[in-house]
Amino acid sequence: MTNDFAHHPVDPTSAASLAASGFQYDLVDTTDRAAFEAWFQADSRGFHGPAMSKEQIDSGFAGITYRRTVGVWDDRLVAPEVPVATVSSWTEQVTVPGNRSIDAWAISSVTVSPTHRRRGIARALLEGELRSAVDMGLPMATLTVSESTIYGRFGFGQAVFAADLTIDTTRATIPVRERRGVLQHVAPSVFVAEAPTVFERIRLSTPGQINVWPLRWEQIAGTAPGDEEYTKNTRVVRFDDEDGTPRGFVVYRVTGGGLDFTNHKLTVDYLLAETPEAYEALWRYVLEVDLVREVKAELRSVDEPLLWLLSDMRAARVSPIDHLWLRILDVPASLNARSYSSAGMIAFEVSDELGFANGRYVLETDDQGMPTASRVENLPEGVPAVSLSVNELSSLYLGGVSASSLIAAGRIGELNPGAGAAIERIFHSPTTPWLSVWF
Ligand SMILES: CC(C)(COP(=O)(O)OP(=O)(O)OC[C@H]1O[C@@H](n2cnc3c(N)ncnc32)[C@H](O)[C@@H]1OP(=O)(O)O)[C@@H](O)C(=O)NCCC(=O)NCCS
The missing domain is CATH 3.30.1050.10 (SCP2 sterol-binding domain)
Structure with missing residues (x-):
């Protein structure tokens, strides 16, 4: 991933407005581990996350410091090195109709400390990001959001929706046509090594998909440090076609059960399928795992072909939610x-x-x-x-x-x-x- 954008200076207009309120707005020196750590801890606290462990900081330091990393500081505080606001951004490729992509400014890690909220810091950050994107010649900005009420005022609109699926396995069956190919359990590290290649082969076929950064694949596979419970429970099944080429993966966890052992819940954390055979085989696998009463899958397409594979479509409940927001510049x-x-x-x-x-x-x-x-x-x-x-x-x-x-x-x-x-x-x-x- 190129990072020419990472050192683009912060927007002077926002710097001036924040300085007028006594705040310093600047890039974080991401070669300085201590400076990155202070920013990373502030980012996690902003989203009500835990204090980051040494392993998580190492992983963030290796995995996201290619981004333009920005903070706002208040030098009146006891710990003035910890930013009171954070944002990070980078150029990403968003797939558009026609098997092509547009370069867009991805904005993430937008937080303002609760001690400094509602004083216009987020507005200065967001407007600053948009002016910087224009400065760099980028035609569009993008983000995914924690709350759908924040970003309309900055010109963003909901462009891509995602669906959460809840499937009752006692009703959900996929009629067998022909079983071809091979399903097998693989280590999560195999997913990290191979899924990006499979994903890249199909990324331009679905508008809205972006080029995914390596740390995200590790987080999906549970190989990145952070959530031990997640890592412990994660399983990966790969589908290979008849030639032995990997064409898809499902990353999932089975939890619960209790005294009634048939009552487990299976959560699909990612299902990637390059071909219709891979898609059908992986979903059938998921629905046929024994001792599972309910399958949950988040962030699926609102036009998920699975619904048309099921013999009883009502076995699945679908709840859509806005996901990718775009802002044309x-x-x-x-x-x-x-x-x-x-x-x-x-x-x-x-x-x-x-x-x-x-x-x-x-x-x-x-x-x-x-x-x-x-x-x-x-x-x-x-x-x-x-x-x-x-x-x-x-x-x-x-x-x-x-x-x-x-x-x-x-x-x-x-x-x-x-x-x-x-x-x-x-x-x-x-x-x-x-x-x-x-x-
Ligand atoms: C959301 C957040 C970044 C806002 O920061 P802030 O500095 O308090 O926001 P500002 O004072 O600059 O407010 C900017 C505008 O957004 C509005 N706004 C701020 N937070 C809002 C919220 N949670 N919901 C709806 N509107 C909000 C303000 O009313 C203000 O509107 P106006 O300028 O049109 O009058 C901050 O509360 C936060 O860090 N929240 C937790 C993390 C989070 O959800 N981040 C967003 C990630 S997508």
């Missing part, structure tokens, strides 16, 4: 980065309280769905047009959010009849967007 660059479902022309009047995306734009797509998007002075006559804020444009961007729903909710205004249907037709993604990790 450069409208033409973002629109030009993806391909579209049909030929046409559509115009947008975009409002953006922070000013980055304000303006009028036209998107024209050809028969192959290839775009030409540009800023215009005036909306062209006779072209379907909508007015919307940058939040809604960001929500629509990956083609997984329905323009007609946003129109019905009063979040998009049609400037001429049929504009919503035109967006729907042009923006629609044949593959439902999905992001399988947090960041």
